[in-house]
Amino acid sequence: MKVDLNKLKLNLINYLVKVEKYKAIKEYSNEYVTYLHNDKKEFKILRVTIGYPVTSDGSLDKIKSSLRSGKREKINILNIAFSDEVEEIILEGITITVNSLDSIKEKLNTHFSRIVKIKDESTVNQDDNEENIENLSNEELYDMLSNPSKSDNVKLKTAVARMKITTINSSILFIFFFLLPLASLLATFFYLSKLNVLPGAIDLFFGATNRNLTNVGNQWWRIFTYGFTANIYDGSIMSLLLILLVSGTAVKLSKYTEGLVGQWKFSVAVFVSYPLSGFFVSVLIPVSDAIFSGPFVILSSVVGVLCVTTWNKKADPITLFSKNRLFFPLIMLILFPFVLGKYNDYIIIIMGMGIAASITLLFQYNWKNKDWYLIFPLFILIAPTLVALIAIFIPVPSPALDTKYTLTALNMYLYYNIFDHNQVNSIIEANGWYCRFASDGSIWWF
Structure with missing residues (x-):
């Protein structure tokens, strides 16, 4: 049965991109020739062709010029030609001729140790196409974690895409x-800064929780609102x-x-x-x-x-x-x-x-x-x-008098007419403190 060299070439390109991390140079590639590059590999440029490549390749010269960091830098080139015949043509770099999946594994194994794992794309399922990090180098792992959206792993790309x-x-x-929390911070800055009270009292005013108000004072709604505040400092x-x-x-x-x-x-x-x-x-x-x-x-x-x-x-x-x-x-x-x-x-x-x-x-x-x-x-x-x-339900002594935070927060509720003095006094009474707020907001002790 005649081998479809175009499909075979596509299989190899997919392997080189996914596993060996080469990048295709699309502006110079076409259905007959594909150029790939990877600065970290032995062969920085790969030229994969259907049939033998031309001896004078202007596109290859341009690619070398763009990749060369110094005038005398040598760039190794590997030519992979899909052909049933071996031609005596002198080409720049090393040339390997292949015509089947087995010949790809055999002849390219010297340069790509994992080429033996290449499979016919028509029989590869999604799980087989996933990367195994145990087979990746440290550099490849770093690239994958740094640019997960560009990874060839479908599951990883999908998971990262959800972040948007x-x-x-x-x-x-x-x-x-x-x-x-941002609104409470802005309100503190524009409206409450003039009161000159401690940050903890401001947090309690906006719904933060402590034992005196939530448990002893029976303001259980605070276990649902304490995260809505800015944690004022x-x-x-x-x-x-x-x-x-x-x-x-x-x-x-x-x-x-x-x-x-x-x-x-x-x-x-x-x-x-x-x-x-x-x-x-x-x-x-x-x-x-x-x-x-x-x-x-x-x-x-x-x-x-x-x-x-x-x-x-x-x-x-x-x-x-x-x-x-x-x-x-x-x-x-x-x-x-x-x-x-x-x-x-x-x-x-x-x-x-x-x-x-x-x-x-x-x-x-x-x-x-x-x-x-x-x-x-x-x-x-x-x-x-x-x-x-x-x-x-365990009886405990009254908590220590807290004038810095709890009483200050209650006073702020009175000041802004959020609670009346009866509501505030019921909380103070529940805590067992010997003081009360008068209707005018003043506090008296007994």
């Missing part, structure tokens, strides 16, 4: 954990940087992560871990300056979900790229609270990450073949929630 697609979940995260520039970096990264990373685990699984993992984390810290962290706000918890939840997708022993580009995407968010979650001195934030970061990862693990768990590993996600989910629920 706005989903319902990413829109929710953008509105509530980017725009609302003494410098508004630092707060703005926090929103842009942490919230922005959470939104962008959510698009990629959602594409890997699925929309509803991602929704459950992130939007359940958020209030559960807030519930835990609001009940069990009694320190007066333990005020929880800002986007740390939402980024840690997204990171927790993505971490589960990297627990794959199979060496594939998706897993490697996911691990690469985790580096910067993890650095931010570690360094930001330390640099800003808000060490209590580490608690909610760990909670958000652990709960989101546990929920994702339960979704991916093989329930038909149960093993003892199931204990870990169930323990992380049940233990903190159960402890917090029990703690609500």
